[in-house]
Amino acid sequence: MLKITEGSYAVAEAVKLCRPQVIAAYPITPQTHIVEALAEMVANCEIDGEYITVESEFSALSACLGASAAGSRAYSATTSQGLALMFEVCFNMAGLRLPMVMTIANRALGAPLSIWNDHQDTISLRDSGWFQLYAEDNQEATDLHFIAYKVSEDHNVLLPGMVCFDGFILSHTYEPVDMPVQEEVDGYLPPFTPYHRLDAGDPISMGMYATPEYYMEFRYQIQQAMEQAGKTLVAAGKEFSEHFGRDYGSLVEGYRLDGADTALIAMGSVCGTIKDAVDEMRDAGRKVGLLKLRAFRPFPEREIVAALNNVNTVAVLDKNISLGNSGAAGTEVKAALAGSGITVLDYVIGLGGRDVRKRDIARVVDLAEKGEGDMFYGLRTEVL
Amino acid sequence: MRELRIHGRGGQGSVTAAELIAVAAFESGVYSQAFPAFGVERRGAPVQAFVRFSDGRVRLRSQIYEPDYVIVQDSSLIRNGGVFDGMKEGGIAIINTEKPPSDIEAPAGVKVITIDATSLALEVLGVPITNTTLMGAFAAATGEIRMDALEKALRERFRADLADKNVTAARRAFEMVGGAA
Amino acid sequence: MMQVEGKCELFEAGHRACAGCGPALAARLILKAAGENTIVVASTGCMEVFSTPYPETAWGVPWIHSLFENAAAVASGIEAAIKQQGRSEKVICVCGDGATFDIGMLCISGAFERNHDITYICYDNEAYMNTGIQRSGATPLDASTTTSPAGKCSLGNKRPKKDLPRILAAHGAPYVATASISYPADFVKKVERAINTPGACYIQVHAPCCTGWGFDPGQTIAIGKLAIETGLWVNYEMVDGVVAKAKKVRRKPVEEYLKAQKRFQHLFKPTPKTEEIAKIQAMADANATAYNIDIKLKQERQ
């Protein structure tokens, strides 16, 4: 049913519908509304699960790791510094091949301290073995939770997943969301069946150490699981559209790419602004389109190559910066399109909550068409 | 798509006003989007909140720079400047003040509606919280939200006795501005 | 006398601990006490490494290792999960003193404050043995380790051991105990009591390390006994924050304990550091008073 609600509450409602058994989370701006709502749901027995009020994000994810290992569906949410504090557990959980879903209300990393949105937090964990999905709006943020649990718990995948949605820009925005009912979600997302679990009836040792004779093979296994996650995401996204009518059957989403000379590439909520800007530019006769990356891990290289085979120029908008190199998506798109003859330019944009307007998108396209790029876009040169 | 910018002070309920106007708009049959100017402002500091209204899903995520409508929760905010920035020709500004519209220095082409929301809120609610009153004025002045939809939104947000008072405040403002408009 | 179950050890032979390893004995005794209906959560450390090189696990019960410092948080999640699932297993953390006293304090404090139904057992060998004998918050005063070496200007570790049992008792832990592998029956009894006490319980078991402390592997039990007989280690129980029982001894001078270990040799050679030894003796005396451990002879009482 379509209802108007805050993004955080939509996510909390989606999480509730996924029937989490153990929730462990630590409050941090701008994630707080999600965990407050979940705590209330547990307090009112709307969620039949345990809510652990941990003393740090590090413990939040550690507790989720334990819960998942014991065979329960686990959930957490965090952002920015909280995610950074989880760094070690993130790698560990993926290596242990324990499923769970975590919502990230994307936020910049300090210093300087910033509570505002960019993607530096999750991008910094792209190598951790978690699959990463980025939502454009609160409908997508809601829906991706059902898909993420299904994929994470699939025995061919067994990797944890992050559903990333932009802090404040989505988390604190009221807008209409079509929220499924419990029966519909139950029909799509089966109960968690652990591949193996800590169980005195069938003992197993988890988290052993691997000597050089084994370590690489275990890492290769995770890499294969990540590739499988791509396929399972597509399948689960298609199945989702059969159940709910909204299609997530691709790791990327093209918008008005037909006949486009210049393609923008972006992730998250800025894609909405870009779509409006593309419409205006198309109305003005400019051949511009958008390729939205819904998944950043696994990286949808094949899909990107296929979607962009007719464009001349690609402008990648990165709400992150790999300091000492360039934006993460820009670097990877360049690698994906190497040898294609397509010019790929990277624009670091919207860091730390800097607003991105339609006119900024148009200016980026201007720059790209002139061949100017690989830059921080929109710097206030007067303060430099 | 039409856009509303609300100017207020921390603690005056600007964010709640934006949310409830968005809810009422949705109930009135349009797609709406409400969000605050995300900040760390404390009580008393100038704050902004935004609402968009559209016949289709709202995709735009930037802040609002060229509003069709402005609500000013406290006329003292005018002297700081900026409340009318970027307002569209034919736009409507709803200002909480005892003064008549002619006393407000607004850009040409902007229709100014004034309402003494503070006195009305004090009379009906017993506290100078003006956001629900201004929502009623907004409904009457713009037609973006129906009064019955606003009433529904208020009743969903506030518990029974408080809801009654807020509905009364909104309705009184709606009638006052409706009469004037 | 304890039951002997040579053929069905839950902590199996084939592990790679040093010959004469105190912690290995602790692990065996823990599982003897806890039995099969147990989930063990381990920290990174000596025991984890010597017992679980893939795929050769020595653990006959469900066992998980995540990181160095998060065992108590992982256990919190496991406990919540099995409670939610209506299962009956007991959750036990088995972690070294580095993981417990130092890097894991945050997670432990949180888990104890929330009072999860877990038993946290610290096998205390008084330094980071896995990485080559570096000091921890559990290293005793004047012990020479690789990061607190005795030297021309140093007498070894500068501070006495942190009083972790009292810190955890102050969290409201219903049962806190210290034990020693040198008194296996007592240790086993305490583990049984802890796992059967609802809430977060703590046991700190003294587990001498022949390699790190510098003594002959055959002396592991004897060294542990000397720690108790000199009053430098006290075996006691705290129930709801109150010391309920402490093992009484006829105390020996601390020199007997110190002299037997290489880590304290600098207190005797080249010349005896009498004043420093007196400080350590004073610590033992203070322990004796605090826990009332001295067995008094009849004449003395008169």
Add this chain to the structure above:
Amino acid sequence: MPLTIGCAARPGKARRNLTGSWRVFRPVFRPEECTKCGLCATVCPEGCVIETEEGTFIPDYDYCKGCGLCAEECPAKAIEMVQEEK
């Protein structure tokens, strides 16, 4: 054997590792002097001292590392450590 997902393993595999090869000194048990107290089995860090049908004890030399704790702690002094090779 294919790798287990997540570097996990079932119990029983440590016993593949025959730590008896570490031994330099071997405990020799003299059952005739044994008081059957079982302390040797209790204190063995390997858990490789086994009770016989007679109630006396023998070490499992496949795993015994020769630490000598059993000999040291035996109240009857019924265990002697002897060098493996001279």
